[in-house]
Amino acid sequence: MTSSSDTFPFGIADVVELLGLTVRRRLPSSLYLNCPFCGDLRGRLNVNTDKKA
Numbered sequence: 001m002t003s004s005s006d007t008f009p010f011g012i013a014d015v016v017e018l019l020g021l022t023v024r025r026r027l028p029s030s031l032y033l034n035c036p037f038c039g040d041l042r043g044r045l046n047v048n049t050d051k052k053a
Contacts, residue, residue: 013049 016023016031024043025032029050032043 011049012047016047 013031016033019036021036022034022041022043023031024034029048031047031049033045033047034041034043035045037045
């Protein structure tokens, strides 16, 4: 199954915002967040905003 980012009118950064996740650090191509899965509050969860796959 293949997916194209052109299919969706939003990006992963929009999803992060909609979920209300805490962004600890913003870089040009990634976000570091508090992890909603393990509860880590040091901004260890990395979300790449440039990758299309």
